[in-house]
Amino acid sequence: MSASDSLYQDAIKQFAKADHGHGQLAQASGESKLDNRLCGDRVRMQVALGGDGIVAVAHETKGCLLCRAAASVIGVHAAGKNQASIDAVVQALEAMLKDGAPVPHDWPELSMFEPARAHVSRHKCVLLPFQALREALQKSAVTDAST
Amino acid sequence: MSASDSLYQDAIKQFAKADHGHGQLAQASGESKLDNRLCGDRVRMQVALGGDGIVAVAHETKGCLLCRAAASVIGVHAAGKNQASIDAVVQALEAMLKDGAPVPHDWPELSMFEPARAHVSRHKCVLLPFQALREALQKSAVTDAST
């Protein structure tokens, strides 16, 4: 079996294809646009906040399967989470990829990215949508504080 | 015997010390100033021309023993020579240093520089006064032509 066979599991392909959360919000609390300098991949991420945290997310993601699958996982999971829990999952995902830490238990689908551990140059692909999400949240926080 | 023993022969030291031709001409036909970029050594060379060629030379030379000895040899030999014969001796001296060619027969003292052949970085020291002489002659030629 080749190294890539395990990387491109069906789950990744299905999530990428489903593109959960694709689109734009009519009214976003915050928005971010992030590029991967190395390949030009791009994520535009919007969040709408309510009393307890994220009410809705929407994204437009142009990228490789890993990047698109990651954005799609966000589309499934982000609503209902608050800033602290998003920060935690981004950190946990980084640790999973870089240090072999376990899959964050409340985002079990992230296990599909475990085979990417071996491919350092692809970590950024998985992380990019999560970094975009965190940045979109930070931007809404700033806006909140200033109003 | 060390490599330097043969380089710094008495002849070189004596010529350097004698500094034949040191000084300035009251009326020069041409003058040049040349530097050795690597060490800052400097030769100022003046020539006075008459009907048949060089009537007098004078130089002020600040440099190492090889450079000063070479200038001093010019002080002894240059008067009475014409441009063509100076060009020839400069070429012959270069060939002697770089390619092991024989000592120019009408400038026998140049044999004192034969041991410098082995020291590529010092060729410039020996050649600098000769290049200055050639340049001073070229400058006089230009002046001649324009008068």
Next chain:
Amino acid sequence: MNADATALRAEFPLLAAAPELHYLDSAATSQIHRSALDAVLHHETTSRANVSRGTYRLAEAADLAYENARRSVARFLNAASADEIVFTSGATASLNLVAHAFGNTLQAGDRVLISEAEHHSNFVPWQMLRDRIGIDLAVIPVTADGRLDLAQLSERMGSRCRLVALTHCSNVTGEWTDVDTVVAAAHQVGARVLLDGAQAVPHGPQDVRALGVDFYAFSGHKCFGPGAIGVLWGRQKLLAAMPPFLGGGGMIGEVTPTRSTWAEPPHRFEAGTPPIAQAVGLGAALDWMLSLPWPAIHAREKALCQALIEGLKRIPDLRLLGIDTTTSNSKRAPIVSFDIPGLHPHDICQVLDAHHLALRGGHHCAQPLLAALGVEGCTRASIALYNDTADIDALLAALDVARRELT
């Protein structure tokens, strides 16, 4: 000298130690030839000293080795004199040097003409010059099949064109620039011509005098030499008329607190301790290249490229970039870029890697060209003298796997 790929491959330590590797990324960086590696090693262990300043024997040996390397480059480029060879840290540094030193002799409104097909290294320095002194930066577009559109060359040059700076060979399409046409048009209006030879030099010695250009730039790491070394060739008169770019040791005549004077070229443009061992390694690589049977190597490179193109054409939907499939590819360096709609180049390259194929996907530092061709990224196979049919066969087979795995 044997031009057989197996024999050549054996002379590259990394490839010799990794028989399973199909290295098809030589346009990004080539592997290093053992003569270059040996020369670096030999220099560092027998002749290491700073150059241009010492009189002891070790320093003389270093000087001699460094200046001999300059002569090797001059021979490789058929330059009129070794004094026309400036060592830099790479093609990018060479191009920036011209953009500053020659660029600073230009006036606001003077035109510099580049093309849409340039590598970022021959694009961004001119944008920066434009923003610095207000030159008029004009860009030759590419045709739909990725070639420089030289149709309206004279108009694009206008009357104030001072420099035409073009790639000798595209790092994306492999297309060679029609230098004769460019030089004729440029010299008619008194413009100088710079060629970015980064992708040309790996495919054999170049003749700058026959090309008729004024500047030529390339990198050592793409032509089987060490990294951290590049070359700028320039006509002696031009170099002599240019102010220095970087300031420091070795490039001065005299320094006083109030002002400084400059050394003659090439030293004027080599501020600081130069890349000595790297120049020596490059000299060895170029000497080795000069000894090769180029017609045989070109024939093989061309045959491999042709086989690759034929194989790729059989893949449904695959688009070859910048290859006019209706004409022969006689003026093509063995670089082939392609796009498979729906498959991301990084995913493709990842699957290829699992099959020991080293290829690069992305924008290849040529975003304006890719934008003109209507893609964001592409996958590139670049062939060098050590590649063989096994590499092409493996690539075509693995692409079939990739298409299955990724959809």
Next chain:
Amino acid sequence: MNADATALRAEFPLLAAAPELHYLDSAATSQIHRSALDAVLHHETTSRANVSRGTYRLAEAADLAYENARRSVARFLNAASADEIVFTSGATASLNLVAHAFGNTLQAGDRVLISEAEHHSNFVPWQMLRDRIGIDLAVIPVTADGRLDLAQLSERMGSRCRLVALTHCSNVTGEWTDVDTVVAAAHQVGARVLLDGAQAVPHGPQDVRALGVDFYAFSGHKCFGPGAIGVLWGRQKLLAAMPPFLGGGGMIGEVTPTRSTWAEPPHRFEAGTPPIAQAVGLGAALDWMLSLPWPAIHAREKALCQALIEGLKRIPDLRLLGIDTTTSNSKRAPIVSFDIPGLHPHDICQVLDAHHLALRGGHHCAQPLLAALGVEGCTRASIALYNDTADIDALLAALDVARRELT
């Protein structure tokens, strides 16, 4: 780890192969440590690929090696982050980078303060900046014994001083700059401080945060690493506020025909293919240096320097440059320059060479300093961790011969 000079010397391939050689020119270029040479060799034969762009395993290995080297440099300098480490082609390139990128954030009339003791590489770039944008270039003079005259530092800084750029340690006198005093005065008026660490780094790890400076530059070839590699360290905030210097691949965000955007530091300042194997070699050299018992090495360097100075003082007429013979030399790097009236440095070095002593004579790229000290050239002995008493004894003996032979 053994600090014995004989054991250390054995780790330097060139010195190990030339037991008769007394190498006393390390301030010009040091010999390369075998760990650095091995790292270069290992990289070129197992991990050679271009960085930052490829996804195949070889490219990942190259990337990892290159970024690990950045971390080694950060550790060596005690930088806050590896992102503060910019790889360049040498100290000269680092200094020019600051003179352009930081320099271009200055206004006409802003002051840059350098000193008479600077190497040309920290002199000429500022003169060029002055001629380019009209900064006010001020020069701290040296005292009669060659030290920076910091007496009127505040006045010299004035109110518009934006940068103080000084050598950390003189390449002629070995004098260390009183950094605390400079940093305190500079930061009081909001000026940044750049240190040229080319001569400091060979004598042990530096702590840029403890020094309190803002920029730090050095070269690999002077600290037992490969040539063609240098470092610029800068505080993250400062680097982030600076425009790029060179344009090309790897330093951009996005390139369009009309404009480009820039990558974050350090990549913003690393245009083109960087010196990859050379960075890896430097990383190895610095890792090795970090493992050394520096107190013991400093003690030996100091003892050798003291012995040399004592020996030289016994030579009639000999003048030590920049050494206040009435005070102790506790703040002195082991670099000793001297002048023997009537004997030309090149003639002296020639005779020394015949006795297997490698020393350099000339202006040492410090003409303003030499002019201030009233000499045109001098002979310099520079000591590194592989030198021993045999080198000093040989030098003193050969100087006696030189004086006889040359007069």
